[in-house]
Amino acid sequence: xxxxxxxxxxxxxxxxxxxxxxxxxxxxxxxxxxxxxxxxxxxxxxxxxxxxxxxxxxxxxxxxxxxxxxxxxxxxxxxxxxxxxxxxxxxxxxxxxxxxxxxxxxxxxxxxxxxxxxxxxxxxxxxxxxxxxxxxxxxxxxxxxxxxxxxxxxxxxxxxxxxxxxxxxxxxxxxxxxxxxxxxxxxxxxxxxxxxxxxxxxxxxxxxxxxxxxxxxxxxxxxxxxxxxxxxxxxxxxxxxxxxxxxxxxxxxxxxxxxxxxxxxxxxxxxxxxxxxxxxxxxxxxxxxxxxxxxxxxx
Amino acid sequence: xxxxxxxxxxxxxxxxxxxxxxxxxxxxxxxxxxxxxxxxxxxxxxxxxxxxxxxxxxxxxxxxxxxxxxxxxxxxxxxxxxxxxxxxxxxxxxxxxxxxxxxxxxxxxxxxxxxxxxxxxxxxxxxxxxxxxxxxxxxxxxxxxxxxxxxxxxxxxxxxxxxxxxxxxxxxxxxxxxxxxxxxxxxxxxxxxxxxxxxxxxxxxxxxxxxxxxxxxxxxxxxxxxxxxxxxxxxxxxxxxxxxxxxxxxxxxxxxxxxxxxxxxxxxxxxxxxxxxxxxxxxxxxxxxxxxxxxxxxxxxxxxxxxxxxxxxxxxxxxxxxxxxxxxxxxxxxxxxxxxxxxxxxxxxxxxxxxxxxxxxxxxxxxxxxxxxxxxxxxxxxxxxxxxxxxxxxxxxxxxxxxxxxxxxxxxxxxxxxxxxxxxxxxxxxxxxxxxxxxxxxxxxxxxxxxxxxxxxxxxxxxxxxxxxxxxxxxxxx
Numbered sequence: 027x028x029x030x031x032x033x034x035x036x037x038x039x040x041x042x043x044x045x046x047x048x049x050x051x052x053x054x055x056x057x058x059x060x061x062x063x064x065x066x067x068x069x070x071x072x073x074x075x076x077x078x079x080x081x082x083x084x085x086x087x088x089x090x091x092x093x094x095x096x097x098x099x100x101x102x103x104x105x106x107x108x109x110x111x112x113x114x115x116x117x118x119x120x121x122x123x124x125x126x127x128x129x130x131x132x133x134x135x136x137x138x139x140x141x142x143x144x145x146x147x148x149x150x151x152x153x154x155x156x157x158x159x160x161x162x163x164x165x166x167x168x169x170x171x172x173x174x175x176x177x178x179x180x181x182x183x184x185x186x187x188x189x190x191x192x193x194x195x196x197x198x199x200x201x202x203x204x205x206x207x208x209x210x211x212x213x214x215x216x217x218x219x220x221x222x223x224x225x226x227x228x229x230x231x232x233x234x235x236x237x238x239x240x241x242x243x244x245x246x247x248x249x250x251x252x253x254x255x256x257x258x259x260x261x262x263x264x265x266x267x268x269x270x271x272x273x274x275x276x277x278x279x280x281x282x283x284x285x286x287x288x289x290x291x292x293x294x295x296x297x298x299x300x301x302x303x304x305x306x307x308x309x310x311x312x313x314x315x316x317x318x319x320x321x322x323x324x325x
Numbered sequence: 326x327x328x329x330x331x332x333x334x335x336x337x338x339x340x341x342x343x344x345x346x347x348x349x350x351x352x353x354x355x356x357x358x359x360x361x362x363x364x365x366x367x368x369x370x371x372x373x374x375x376x377x378x379x380x381x382x383x384x385x386x387x388x389x390x391x392x393x394x395x396x397x398x399x400x401x402x403x404x405x406x407x408x409x410x411x412x413x414x415x416x417x418x419x420x421x422x423x424x425x426x427x428x429x430x431x432x433x434x435x436x437x438x439x440x441x442x443x444x445x446x447x448x449x450x451x452x453x454x455x456x457x458x459x460x461x462x463x464x465x466x467x468x469x470x471x472x473x474x475x476x477x478x479x480x481x482x483x484x485x486x487x488x489x490x491x492x493x494x495x496x497x498x499x500x501x502x503x504x505x506x507x508x509x510x511x512x513x514x515x516x517x518x519x520x521x522x523x524x525x526x527x528x529x530x531x532x533x534x535x536x537x538x539x540x541x542x543x544x545x546x547x548x549x550x551x552x553x554x555x556x557x558x559x560x561x562x563x564x565x566x567x568x569x570x571x572x573x574x575x576x577x578x579x580x581x582x583x584x585x586x587x588x589x590x591x592x593x594x595x596x597x598x599x600x601x602x603x604x605x606x607x608x609x610x611x612x613x614x615x616x617x618x619x620x621x622x623x624x625x626x627x628x629x630x631x632x633x634x635x636x637x638x639x640x641x642x643x644x645x646x647x648x649x650x651x652x653x654x655x656x657x658x659x660x661x662x663x664x665x666x667x668x669x670x671x672x673x674x675x676x677x678x679x680x681x682x683x684x685x686x687x688x689x690x691x692x693x694x695x696x697x698x699x700x701x702x703x704x705x706x707x708x709x710x711x712x713x714x715x716x717x718x719x720x721x722x723x724x725x726x727x728x729x730x731x732x733x734x735x736x737x738x739x740x741x742x743x744x745x746x747x748x749x750x751x752x753x754x755x756x757x758x759x760x761x762x763x764x765x766x767x768x769x770x771x772x773x774x775x776x777x778x779x780x781x782x783x784x785x786x787x788x789x790x791x792x793x794x795x796x797x798x799x800x801x802x803x
Contacts, residue, residue, distance in 0.1 A: 027514075030514050030518065034521075041785060173331060179789055181786050184789070186743050
C-alpha cells in the first residue's frame with residue numbers, strides 16, 4: 027500500500043511539474059489574426075468611443091471614419107456571430123482593464139437581439155486562444171467551457187486550437203482595419219437578393235431571460251460609469267421592423283439614445299451597397315457611418 | 326456522480342483511503358463503507374431513487390432467504406415470479422410506460438377509436454436497467470439452485486449497489502461478485518497499478534475519443550439535411566467510435582476502480598470492432614448483457630437446440646429484446662432486428678461460432694481476408710448504429726437516403742483532422758493490445774519505467790487538452 031501511494035504521489039508530482047511547460051506552448055494567441063480582445067485585457071483600449079455588436083456592428087460601422095468626422099478616438103469591438111451576452115462580457119472587460127470611454131455604440135440585431143438565433147452566440151471560441159490569461163480562463167470556467175482544474179493545470183487551459191499550427195488567415199472579404207472595423211471590401215460570391223417589403227411582427231414570448239438580463243446589465247454598466255449609450259439600428263435590405271423597435275424602446279432606459287438609419291434614404295434600397303441582406307459593402311457602411319457621426323455631433 | 330467529474334476525483338481517494346486504512350481490519354465495516362459510498366455515489370444524482378435500489382435489493386434478499394428453506398415447487402415458482410414482477414415492474418413503469426401508452430393510443434386511433442392515454446412526466450432512474458438485471462439474475466440463480474442465497478444482508482446490498490458498476494455495468498452475476506464480499510480483501514500493488522492503468526485508459530476513451538466524436542456526431546445527426554452524403558458517413562463513423570469509446574471507457578473505469586478495492590469484475594468489451602463477423606461482434610460487445618440474455622432468455626427458450634424455425638425465432642427474440650432493453654423507442658427495436666438479420670445467414674450456414682479466437686493472434690497484421698471480413702463487419706455495424714442514434718425510424722431512413730446521393734463522392738464538409746488522427750492512434754493502440762483484457766494491460770510493461778510513465782503522462786495530457794464539459798455517458802440513459 028505504501029509503495030502504491032508513494033508511486034502515485036511521485037507520478038503526480040512529476041506530472042504537475044512537467045505539465046507547467048505547457049504554458050510555453052500555449053501561444054495560440056500569437057497566431058491569432060484578431061487581437062482586439064487581447065488589446066482590451068492588456069489595457070490598450072483607451073478610446074473615447076467604442077462600438078459593440080455582432081457582424082452588423084463590425085462591418086456596417088467604420089470606427090476610423092467616426093474618428094475623422096467627430097474628432098473622438100474610436101475603436102470597433104464588434105464580433106461577427108456574437109450575441110448580447112458576449113457584448114456584455116466585452117464591455118465588462120473593457121471597463122475592468124481600461125479607462126471608461128465617453129460613448130458606447132451598441133448595434134442592435136433587429137429583430138433577433140433578445141430571441142434565440144442560431145447564428146448569434148456567446149463566442150467562447152474567441153476566448154480559447156487567450157486562455158493563458160487568468161481573467162479569460164475564469165470566464166471560460168463561468169461559461170462551463172473549462173473546469174476549475176484549469177486553475178491548477180496549464181494543460182487544462184489548452185484546447186485543440188493550440189494544435190492548429192498555421193496562422194489564421196486574413197479574411198479576404200472583410201479584413202479587420204486599423205480601427206477594428208471589418209467592412210466588406212469585395213464579394214466573392216453573388217447572392218441574389220430581393221427587397222423584402224413585408225416583415226414579420228415581433229413576439230415577446232420568444233425572448234430569452236438571459237439576453238434581457240445582459241441587455242439590462244449593459245445599460246447599468248454604462249450608467250454607473252457615466253458612459254453615453256447609443257443604440258444603433260443598421261440598414262437591412264428589407265423593410266424596417268418597427269414592431270421590434272417599439273418593443274426595444276420599452277426595454278431601454280430613458281437616458282440612453284436610439285439612432286435608426288434613415289429609412290427614407292433610397293441608397294439603402296439599392297442592392298449594390300449591400301454584401302447581403304444585413305451587411306453593407308464598404309461604400310454603404312461609409313454612408314451609414316456618416317449618419318452616425320452626425321447623430322453623435324448633434325447629441 | 327459522473328466518473329468524469331471533479332466530485333468523483335475527490336470522492337474516490339477519500340473512499341479508497343477509508344477503505345484500506347480505517348476499515349480494513351473489519352470486513353463487515355469495510356462492506357458497510359462500500360454500501361454507504363455506493364449510496365452517496367448514486368444519491369449524488371438523485372437521492373429519491375435510492376429507495377428504489379434499496380427496495381429492490383431487500384425484496385430479492387428476502388426472496389433468496391425464503392427460497393433457501395422452501396421446497397414446495399409451486400411456492401418457489403411464486404417467489405421467483407414475485408421478484409420478476411417487482412423488478413421488471415419498476416423497469417417497465419419508469420422506462421416503458423410512456424412508450425406503451427403512446428403506441429396504444431396510436432394503434433387505437435389507427436383503427437378509428439380515439440382514446441387518450443395520459444403520458445406521465447417520468448424521470449428514468451439512472452442505471453435501473455443494469456441493477457435490475459443484476460439483482461434479477463441472483464434470484465433466478467438461487468431459484469435454479471445454481472447458487473446458495475446469501476444471509477449476509479450487508480454483502481448483498483453492497484453487491485447490488487457496488488458503486489463502480491452500479492449505473493452502467495458491467496452487469497455482474499451474483500456467483501462472481503457476491504462471494505468477493507465474503508472474503509477479506511488484500512491489497513496488491515500490482516493489482517492496484519493495473520486498475521489505475523485501466524482507469525486511465527477508460528478516461529482517455531471517454532474524454533478524448535468519445536466526447537470529441539460526440540461533438541461532430543451530434544452536429545451531423547442533428548442537421549442531417551444540411552450535409553452531403555460523405556459527411557453523413559463521417560457522422561455515422563464518428564458515432565460508431567463515440568458509442569464504443571464511451572461505453573467501453575465506462576466499463577474500463579468501473580473495472581479499474583473495482584481493482585483498486587480488490588475486486589475483479591468481468592471483461593465487458595473485447596475489441597468488438599476487430600470482429601470478423603457479426604456473431605463474433607456480439608461475443609465481444611457488451612459481454613455482460615449478451616451473456617445475461619443468453620443465460621436467462623435464449624437458453625430457456627431452447628437456444629440453438631431444436632428445429633431451425635425455433636432457432637431463428639429465438640435469435641430474433643433475443644436481438645429484439647436486447648434492442649428494446651436499450652430504450653423505449655422503435656429505433657432500438659429496429660436496431661436489434663437488423664442485427665438479427667445480420668446474424669441469420671451465419672446461423673443458417675452454421676457458421677455463428679466460426680471465429681472464436683483473436684484475429685491475427687500470432688501476427689502483427691491481419692490477412693487480406695481477415696481485413697475484408699473486419700471491414701465488412703465494421704461497415705454493417707456502422708449502418709446499424711444509424712438506427713440506434715436517430716431520434717426516429719423515419720429520421721434514420723432519411724439519413725440513409727441522404728447518404729446515397731451524388732454528394733456521397735464529394736469531399737466531406739466536416740473532417741476534423743485532429744480527431745481523425747486521434748482515432749487513428751486509438752485504433753493502433755487497441756490493435757496492439759487486442760490480445761489483452763484492455764489495450765494498455767501489457768503495453769510498454771517490458772520497457773523502462775521512465776518511458777512508461779512518459780506515455781501515461783501523454784495520455785493524461787490528452788485528457789486535459791481534449792476535454793470539454795462533463796459529458797454524461799451514453800449508457801446512463803439505458
